[in-house]
Amino acid sequence: NAGVTQTPKFRILKIGQSMTLQCTQDMNHNYMYWYRQDPGMGLKLIYYSVGAGITDKGEVPNGYNVSRSTTEDFPLRLELAAPSQTSVYFCASSLTGLYNQPQHFGDGTRLSIL
Amino acid sequence: DAKTTQPTSMDCAEGRAANLPCNHSTISGNEYVYWYRQIHSQGPQYIIHGLKNNETNEMASLIITEDRKSSTLILPHATLRDTAVYYCIVRVAVIGAGGTSYGKLTFGQGTILTVHP
Numbered sequence: 001n002a003g004v005t006q007t008p009k010f011r012i013l014k015i016g017q018s019m020t021l022q023c024t025q026d027m028n029h030n031y032m033y034w035y036r037q038d039p040g041m042g043l044k045l046i047y048y049s050v051g052a053g054i055t056d057k058g059e060v061p062n063g064y065n066v067s068r069s070t071t072e073d074f075p076l077r078l079e080l081a082a083p084s085q086t087s088v089y090f091c092a093s094s095l096t097g098l099y100n101q102p103q104h105f106g107d108g109t110r111l112s113i114l
Numbered sequence: 115d116a117k118t119t120q121p122t123s124m125d126c127a128e129g130r131a132a133n134l135p136c137n138h139s140t141i142s143g144n145e146y147v148y149w150y151r152q153i154h155s156q157g158p159q160y161i162i163h164g165l166k167n168n169e170t171n172e173m174a175s176l177i178i179t180e181d182r183k184s185s186t187l188i189l190p191h192a193t194l195r196d197t198a199v200y201y202c203i204v205r206v207a208v209i210g211a212g213g214t215s216y217g218k219l220t221f222g223q224g225t226i227l228t229v230h231p
Contacts, residue, residue: 004157028184031216033197033216040221041219042221043158043219043221045218047212048210048216049218050214054212054214055212056210056211056212056213056214057210057211057215058210075200090157090158092157092158092173094156094217097214097215097216097217098205098217099144099145100146100148100163100165100167101217101218102160102163103160103217103219104146104157104160105158105160106157107156107157108155108156108157110155
């Protein structure tokens with residue numbers, strides 16, 4: 001059972017560099033989400049997608065971009081990395097956005113911007 | 115958002131039941147209670163959810179009071195691997211900037227459960 005798979009697990013970037021965090025799910029879920037978790041804090045939603053081709057902003061979208069060309073994949077793009085983006089990034093998916101459909105999370109990408 | 119209140123930390127002996135309480139007195143009629151846990155810095159792991167009836171799955175049981183203002187997560191036979199931060203969350207519907215909606219999960223401070231031998 002693969003579930004939600006994130007790559008890479010760790011990454012160090014220099015200020016101003018760009019990168020793409022990959023997320024793929026094999027559960028045929030329609031909804032996918034990107035969160036960030038800063039040390040000692042709760043998760044903050046960056047972007048989410050309700051299906052292929054449809055994305056929407058969450059609570060903290062600035063500095064990030066997303067796309068959803070397939071049901072399985074939901075990559076997160078950092079264009080100009082800044083130290084404030086140092087965080088652990090989690091991808092999640094759910095069958096629908098309804099109350100009774102749980103979100104399932106990947107194991108995260110630990111990103112440091114130096 | 116319906117706020118939840120959980121104890122900061124709890125201890126449990128291995129093999130015994132762990133009962134984790136949660137207060138959510140402002141919950142609305144159609145909002146679900148969710149429980150997740152996070153082990154070290156792994157991704158949050160879904161445990162169970164419910165609306166008003168008690169629920170049980172292979173991991174845990176969820177007891178929701180009749181007035182829905184509080185709930186208890188029960189791990190029937192705690193093991194050392196159950197040591198984690200446990201989050202009680204009331205999931206609310208949110209409309210995004212583009213007009214789509216999703217069920218928001220707000221992770222608070224949670225309860226640090228320590229299972230000891």
